[in-house]
Structures are given as C-alpha cells and as structure tokens.
Amino acid sequence: MLDLLTAAASAEPPPFWVQILPFVGMALIFWFLIIRPQMKRQKEHQAKVAGIKKGDKVVTAGGLVGKVIKVDDHYADLELGQGVRVKAVKNTIGDIIPPGGEAAND
Secondary structure (H helix, E strand, O other): OHHHHHHHHOOOOOOHHHHHHHHHHHHHHHHHHHHHHHHHHHHHHHHHHHOOOOOOEEEEOOOOEEEEEEEOOOEEEEEEEOOEEEEEEHHHEEEEEOOOOOOOOO
C-alpha cells in the first residue's frame, strides 16, 4: 500500500501544453459560437447603413419609422410624418424597409 502512495506522489505532472489544451479548446468554441457570428452581423449592419439613400424607408433602433430625406457621413434626416423631421445618427438605424414590404423581424 505504501509503495502505491509513493508511486503516485512521484508521478510527473503532464506537460504544460496538455494542461493548457482545454482552455484553448474553450476559446475556439467561444470564438466560433459567439464572437464570429456577432462580427458577421455587425459587418452586415454597417454595409446596410452605408447603403442608405434618399427615399428609403427605415426603422430606427428606437422603433421610429421614417423616410430618408437627406444623408451625410454620420447623420440621416428622416421624415416621420407630414412636417415632422428629425436628424438621426446613421448607426442607430436598425433596418431598411424594402419597397412595398414590411421591416424584417430581426
């Protein structure tokens, strides 16, 4: 019995790369399941916002629906109703409503 305990106590620990392998695996899983899809959605949103032009119907992140009157680098002037115009930051525009359609339920 004593020989068994001394043999267990004298066993060498596994190499460092074997100890770190589970952490690397978790990082890869985290990357492919969470970070990569979020980056893809962010790029799609940036491309959508960059393509906004005069006359598009848009939905803001706050839920306001309006027609684009004027667009510049950082802002878009929206007409929410007859005679009601607001200036919105382009990045707060959540979706573009296709002509004759409804906004996507993203």
